[in-house]
Amino acid sequence: MKTIYSIENLHTILSGRTHSAFNRALLSNFRKNNILLTREQWTVLGVLWKNDGCTQQTLANQTSTDKPGITRLIDNLEKENLVERHPDTNDKRLKLIYLTPKGKSIEEEVLNVVNQTLKEAVKDIESERLQIVKETFQQIYDNLETKK
Known part of the structure; x- marks a missing residue:
């Protein structure tokens, strides 16, 4: 061929x-x-700037990142005080990811x-x-x- x-x-x-x-x-x-962001970190923030308070799975899907990768990204963003995890009020197994004031700013x-x-x-x-x-x-x- x-x-x-x-x-x-x-x-x-x-x-x-x-x-x-x-x-x-x-x-x-x-x-x-x-x-002081990586491309991967800003793409996660970009999703949150449009849809604050979404699940890790939503972030993974929208950034084409696997589950371990998105967990590491969120961990690092959390260490930088840009995001924080909160339990979902309807399903305690889920964590919702929210921007902090610093992340919004x-x-x-x-x-x-x-x-x-x-x-x-x-x-x-x-x-x-x-x-x-x-x-x-x-x-x-x-x-x-x-x-x-």
Whole structure:
């Protein structure tokens, strides 16, 4: 079977090279602005900024993180006084994750840096081309997710 990509090109596309470069740029921009978060931590905070008080499972699903990983992330965010766990009043087995005042207070600053990094990443790219990229990546994702 003939492939449309060479093994080298296919690896580059599917390995997440762009994702890694974005993460490095974001981390660098965080450090320049004295924000001591990882990409994984800010994605958890991003979910909570939209939906404060959700379960660990919801956070895991929305950030595509496994259960042990989300537990570690929450533990670290809790140590930094950015989130806290509270028992669910309807189901004592569940813990709901809430932002602390400190976690709420950094939202604007963090999102400004994230947005600036996104602007840097897509500068000089026409919106039509970005739409094609978005649709293409969505199709790749959908193709892979339907195989589960």
